[in-house]
Amino acid sequence: MSESTPLIQHHHHHPHANTKRLLTSLHTSMISLGGIIGTGLFIGIRVTLLNGPIISLLSYIYISMMCYYIIQAVGEMSIYMPINGSLCQFQFIYISDPIGIMNNVIYWISWSVTLALELSLIYNILQYWDFGDWFYENEVLVIFCVWLVLTLINLYPVNNYGNIESVITVFKIVFLIGWINVGLMLMVFGDGGKEVGFKNWNKDLIWGIDHIKVIENPIASKMVNILSSLVTACFTFQSIESVAICSGEIKDVHKNLPKAIRYVVMRIIFCYIFSLFLLTLMIPCNDPRLIGDDDNGILSSPFLIGLINLGVNSSSYLLNFFNFIILISMISAANSNIYFGSRCLISMVEEDYFPEFFGKTTSSGVPVNAVLLTSSIGLISLLSKFKTVDVFFQLLINLCSTSGLLMWLFISISYLQFRKALVYNSIDHQKLYYVASFPMQFFSYFTIVSIIVIIFGNGIVNFWDFNLENFISCYATSMVLVVGSVTLSYLWGKPLIKPISDIDIFTNQSEHAFK
Template sequence: MTSKTGIILLIWILLTAANLFPVNYYGEIEFIVTIIKVAFMISWIGLSICLVSLQIGLINWQNRELLWGINTIQVVTNPILNKVINILSSSIVSSCFTFQSIESVGICSGEIEDIGRNLPKAIKYIVMRIVLFYLGSLVLLTLMIPSNDSRLIDNNGNGDSGSAMTSPFVIALINCGVGGTSILINIVNFVILTSMISAANSNIYFGSRCLLSMVEEGYFWPQFAKTTRNGGVPVYAILLTSAIGLIISLLSNWKSMDIFLTLLINLSATTGLLMWLFISVSYLRFRATLEYNGLPYNQLSYTSSSSLLFCLPMRQASWFSIVSIVVIILSNGVTNVWQFNWDSFASCYLTSIVVIIGVVCFSYKWNEPVLKPVAEIDIFTDHSPNAFK
């Protein structure tokens, strides 16, 4: 057994065991990890602002050829159109993958105490974290790293994709004069490792609860709905979810599986976009159902009068999201029009094709419409007594 395999097994055992305890233990672990991540991001942003101001400035933004990134593929001769195609076919989907899982707060809502007070607070904190930590750190990274940096393009320049020096946060500090052997670099890598463990911990939780929901809706074997008496933890759902994660993690030990893992990441990114698409559609259907039943939207316990997106009302923002997601998914593999490749086509469109075929087939099998008529949508059964103010 290699050291990498041993570490994977150890972390898997610990995370699986942690999720088998009542959910408050999961929350405590995430609380501690979040404190570490938030403290790191605040410190890193502050340090980066100082380093950019004193050493680098706007030099990486002043190079117009690199301002919008490099072209990974040449498909047309027009430089502007080629740049747009490269951005649509790679950068946007990769960015969406980075932001996925922010919707998971909805999955946690079933186990939140005093949901009317705590859920809106959690949603507001998520928005603050996205604006400050995600977008703020990305802006600083573009200032500190040129888009043609060889360590970003060539896996640290020597094909070593597993090197601890390939993280953009590490590359940014090195570009600003921090030594590669500095303790600061080790701290950054430790926090990155902590974040990865936190993501694995969260994915076990979210995956098991999604599986439990599928069982409750009759879409999966009922055995996986079994829960513990103390805490109501879905044991079998957790074990299945974590087992799948373990198998995928162990596959990363084999170089021959690189293509499969890359394909899996691309499929996951598309799946996340489709999930956002369905959430937007569900929101529009929910609003239509409220109107059909004569229920005032503004009297719900929690409402959002407008989105952060150009201050659009939520309905218009949902339509904007639907159109944007469809454009992103379709443009992801647009380079196949000029240079067709089965691997690229499958990674870009296989998920969407499977979902469309699956929806149509199951709709026919279960004799149910793809979208229920508004009059048949039930929003009253098992509804919360505090749903309205």
């Protein structure tokens, strides 16, 4: 510890979940590397491609810069204070309890509801293979069996979760490398694809198709579509911050978390930007399968549409294998939803805003009650056949639509508060064990402004063509958070942003917080 660091200790009266630090360096790196190669990349990238090569790539590069800053900010704070669900607790520590509880409840519900979505998608992808009539007649049973297996996995010690994610990440990386190589070879040497290569960058396609057509002025219309592209890019990148949620369960967190953070640049450039660049060569932005609503089976992923465009037979072994990888990626994403959601729940228990019952752990450090509550919400997907439940399910999905963006926003605000608290307590930022290598405070403001613009831009189409359902979908989360936080602030008599003098940066400080 630095000599200039005041040795003040604050007594922490909050309950602590007795989780165990069982995630190794390999686990952490693999969770970091594979954690965002999932549904967002394989399926969600489809909407981005409609905007054409230039706007798609610029959107991804812009959001990549934001995400790189966010993971660095989370890294600095998590290595300084490696607590359960770190980024979930930081809002309580650095901003305020009203904002902390509102944002964490929304974030936790979003993990649980996304689990329900993933379970439905898993069933859709499974339909690619013909399992016979029994499979189609027993959708509820199939989804329940997948849910049961995933829940049981999360009831074992956390190193088992790490092992499973590590194996699946190897498959995902092999898939991406294989897909890139096959795609490049077919583009250079194949003759099956008529609409591949830089033909898709011609003057008619390079700026994409305006899939949002509400404004007569073509320049204004293009601006709306650029904003839309930024929004869809954000949803693809969501959960990039999630590796830090593990910080309360990582061995030697001060060594292993920085390693995981270093992988972020590689995975952003390789997995996202390079893959997107190749997809713009393989698929014209006016491809009917991108525009259509076929969410089932093989045609739902641009990664497979691209190979079909290059002449690969849609029933070939190669596509069977790649579809299998997309399936296990979705299973991995659903598995992670339970893990991250339960750790977010623990962070609320540790801040005294959720019953202590949900923080109880087994002798091997598994928060069983938190896991069961989080995963049980995913069972909504079984009931979505009933009209009233489906309406409720859609409402929850809408509520979660911007939860990841709000988490990024509050990570940025937490980081600014963290830096101010260091100055207030006469702690030299450069003496922290882990320090990002670029101007973090400038990027905090850049990210805060960007996210606010993107959240407003999410539903900008409603200013020309109002649709109540779309308006609620775009703005419900933000409105619930603002109204809830202001109400709680008034009822509890607590400020929305706590004074710097009230921020406790000593309790839970790591013994490795400083160089």
